[in-house]
Amino acid sequence: MKTLLCVAGLALCASAAAAQDFYDTTVLRTVNLDFHSANWWSLLQANYASQTNILADMTVAGVTYPNVGVRIRGNTSYTALPVGSQKVSLNIDVNFVDDDQTVMGFKNLNFNNAFTDPTFCREVVYSNLLAQWIPNGRANHIVLTLEGQNWGVYANIQQYDKTLLKQHFDNEDGLRIKMPNNPNGPGLQYFGTSPSSYSQYEIKDPGGFADPFQPLIAVCQAVSTTPPASWQTIDQVFAIDPSTWTVALENLCADDDSYINKGADFVAYRNPIDGRMHLHQTDGNEAFKVATWSATHNFGATSKPFLSNVLAAAELRQRYFAHMRTILPLLDWAHLGPIFETHKALIDSAVQADPKKLYSYTSFVNNFTTTVNLGGGGPFGGNVLGLKQYVDQRRALLLANVELNAPAPVITNVQASTNQAGVTIYITAQIAGPVVPVATARLFYQPALTGPWTRVPMSDNGTAGDGAAGDGVYGAALPFTLTPGQRVPYYVGASSANSFSSTTFEPKRTEIAPNWIEAPAPPSNGDVIFNEVLARNQTVLADEMGQFEDYVELYNRSSATVDLSGMYMTDNLLTPTEWQIPAGTLLPAGSTILFWADEDLTDGPLHADFKLSSTGETVALFGTDGATLIASLTFGPQEIDVATGSLFDGANQAYSLLDPTPNASNQPVCGFVQYDHLNPFAHTLSLSASGSASVGTTVTIQLAGAPALATALLAWGTAADYTPFESGVLLVVPNLAVIPFGADATGTVTWPVGVPDLPALAGLRFHLQGAVPGTGLAALSNGLEVVLCP
Structure with missing residues (x-):
């Protein structure tokens, strides 16, 4: 997740190489397998029924991973292959011998042969579409070589395993x-x-x-x-x-x-x-x-x-x-067409050169738009509908379904009256027919994260925190009050007074991505503070066992060593003595200490007996009496490899840290920090840069995700901020300049900036944030901090 920054005026910048993503759809990597046995092909075939691995060394992006396990996978994609075909799907166990070995964070790989798909793209696009909505593996394409021989294009599909489930x-x-x-x-x-x-x-x-x-x-x-x-x-x-x-x-x-x-x-x-x-x-x-x-x-x-x-x-x-x-x-070719065409363009020349492909290059080209014949008979031959034909025909069929397209209510402005502990909280929403009157409205919530969801009716009667009766605002009170640090997920549903009771929800993804109410935990005012937590660690840092586990980092902002022995750490304020820190655990002044939140107590003394929630929660440090709160940190829904913590070591205000720094300072001597507010899912604008943070260089700032041809702003200041607004969170004190730019047809602003070759500029610190006025939750981007290098 490393990209970013620049600044204007005195002009500055910084950057970093993007973290590698094995399922990056913009990259077509070559993966080579060198087998340990000379008769590897006959072994692969002989081992199919028993699903027995054979050993190979795998090379990806110039890195060789020794002793991986390889076997043929699939059902009809293997048993129904044309006679003599060698285009088999493969399963790769990267950790077959070394359990800690991963490829960019992944241990188990699927290379699929695109059986019955001349476009090579159906499973890739389908997988990525589902991954936006439900737990599902992502996908891209690779070129596979075996013993240096070109085996052609494959669909690279993320396995449904613990790595995926942890996300x-x-x-x-x-x-x-x-x-x-x-x-x-x-x-x-x-x-x-x-x-x-x-x-x-x-x-x-x-x-x-x-x-x-x-x-x-x-x-x-x-x-x-x-x-x-x-x-x-x-x-x-x-x-x-x-x-x-x-x-x-x-x-x-x-x-x-x-x-x-x-x-x-x-x-x-x-x-x-x-x-x-x-x-x-x-x-x-x-x-x-x-x-x-x-x-x-x-x-x-x-x-x-x-x-x-x-x-x-x-x-x-x-x-x-x-x-x-x-x-x-x-399901609209205006949406899916460009996605399929982008994949097609990326793999086109590789498909032409694929000596093992199951179908002709002509079929590859044509099947994006028209029906092609696979040849042969039976269930795996015959015609395959063109992708555009499928999308157009299926869309028309579904749009003709009366029940599916019956008018449903429109729900907007779902919000909680407060997030304070110990008081009544009302959830309200604006709900309109608009074609058919609203019949029912409900609030769905999960009172305990370990239990089922429940629901209560919402009313527009002026007594449910909803304002005036009949004003279209519906409300309901949560039937309990929150305790400090407690988090409750919720969403709203409404049904029309038609023959179907057509229903809609907000947020749309309901239980999978609900809204959250978070009661703030007491602030940390002592010497020790939670400096950084990471709840979805995929590639950032492995523990002693080679496992990428959750972690929490404490920082001592005093001038003396703090003895943590016998103190307690917990992720539940109602059970403050959940895990006791071992004797002899010292935290020197101005230093950090990292604890693994993985429930693996046998892995080492600094492994806590709890795990962090990827949907957010509160972590706390209590004194040796198990009652005195020393420090706490509340965080929201987490992204992969994005931490929550202090932008400056020891500061109370927490941010999302897109470049985690476990066991290290959160303040770079020079370079950059990409940071965001505590719900980075809430906006679509992304601010990044390429180049160097050094004086005397030229860098390019880029703001992406704006509406086409929109006017965008770049705020530039000397300090970070955290001020919530309806359109997002202001992350910069814009005390230097606010500069307007015009986005191009793709919604991107590109701005090359020169940093003067003045040694005196080294060490200067700046903050940047992009904005697009009037675009709702997408209006404010992430923040960028840059410290100029010599």
């Missing part, structure tokens, strides 16, 4: 199940109490259960046999709303290998925090092909009880249609 759940160690390909899959049907009746399911991680089939059986029983009217009972063991997103996306993209179509080719994860199982997608190479599915494809199939039983509840059916209505705009 979306507070605990990645839960029960993980896969239902492999099966045209007539079990689909979470209940087959009785015997585990042998569920042998089609593969247990990928038992999640600590002696018999991991028992929680699966409990879910199947609930989903299959509980009456739809009692769906809230099902929701206690099966996460209905997040799983509804999965089947809605599968339907939109007509994923043939899916729960919604086969009752198979899906994965499920039981979140150990709340005990609910989530339904997720896997195997997406058959998406974007069949345009004729109805909006309720297989809702009548009793072999898929989540569709036929659970979503038969009228309220849940409309929740499904609400999610479909939200994602339907994605």
Whole structure:
């Protein structure tokens, strides 16, 4: 995440190399495998059935990773290959011998052969589309070489493993199940109490259960046999709303290998925090092909009880249609066309040169827009609809669905009356028909992050914190008050008074990305402060075991050593003695100390017995009496490899730190710091720079994400700020200048700046922030700090 900065006037700048992302869609890397055995090809084939790895050394971007495990993967993508084809899909276990070995943070890789997809792009685009909405692997393309021989273009698909789960759940160690390909899959049907009746399911991680089939059986029983009217009972063991997103996306993209179509080719994860199982997608190479599915494809199939039983509840059916209505705009060639064309342009020459490709280059070119014939017969031959044809035809079919396109309410201005602890909090929202009157409005919230969601009605009667009666503002009081540091997720739903009770929600992603209320924790006024915390550590720093775990960093801002022995650290203010710091733990003056928040007490003395929540929470340090609060830090939803902490060592105000500095000062001697407010998801503007932070150099500042041809502003000052506004958070004291610029047709401002060759400028510190007036939450960018280098 390193990019950035520059300044004008005296002109300054700074930069850093961008962190490598193995699934960067703008990069076409070559991956080479050199096998340890001379008969590697025959071994790969012989080991297919047993899924046994053979050893190889893998080279990516000039770095060689020794002793990786390689095997052929896939079902029909291998067994139905044309006779003599060597275009096999491969599974790579990077940590096969060395458990700590990763490639850019990833241990398990899938290289897929684009079986039945002449464009090579269906699974890549489908995977990335889903990853924007639900827990799902990302994807890009690679060129694969084996023993230096060109094996051509492959889809590089992120595996559904603990690395992925850690990005979306507070605990990645839960029960993980896969239902492999099966045209007539079990689909979470209940087959009785015997585990042998569920042998089609593969247990990928038992999640600590002696018999991991028992929680699966409990879910199947609930989903299959509980009456739809009692769906809230099902929701206690099966996460209905997040799983509804999965089947809605599968339907939109007509994923043939899916729960919604086969009752198979899906994965499920039981979140150990709340005990609910989530339904997720896997195997997406058959998406974007069949345009004729109805909006309720297989809702009548009793072999898929989540569709036929659970979503038969009228309220849940409309929740499904609400999610479909939200994602339907994605199914537009004006949106998807440029994405597919960008991938096509990136791999075009590599496809031409691919000696192993399954289909002709002409088919590759044509299938983006027109139907092509794969040749041969059976289910894996015949015609494949062009991508543009699919998008246009499926969009037209769904737009013709009366229930899907019935008018639903419009919800805006969802907000909490306060975030203070110990007082009544009202949630309000502006809700309009606008075509059909509003029938019902509800507030959904999760009172305890370890329990189910609940709901209360919202009213427009003037007594629910909603202002005047009948003014279109609906309100509801949370039926409890918050404690300091407590966080509660919430969202609002409303239904129309039409025959369908058409429903909408705000925020749109409901349980997956709700709003949050955070009651502030008491400020840290002592000598020790939380200087930096990282809750989604993927590549920043590994612990002694080579694992990228959560961490917290303390800083001593006094002039004397502080003895931390016997103090307590916790991520729950209601249990202040959650973990005791070992004896002999000293923190010298002006220094930092790092603790791993990973629940792995056997890994070392500085490993705490709690994990950080990627959705945000409060961490606190208590005295040896277990009652005196010494320091605390409250943080919100976290991005991968983005920390929360002090911009200046020991300062109370916390920011999102896009360039974490574990076990080091947060104040560079020279260079840059990219920082943001505590919810970096809330804006789309991104300020960056390329060049050097040294005097006598030229750098280029870039502000991206603005509306096309908009007027943008660059605020320049000598200090950071943290002042919330409706349009974002002001992160700069603009006491030097505010400079207007015009964005180009892509919404980008580019500004080359020269830094005078004056040694006296070295050490000067500046702050920058971009803005676009009148664009709502996207109006203010991240902040940039730069310290000029000699």
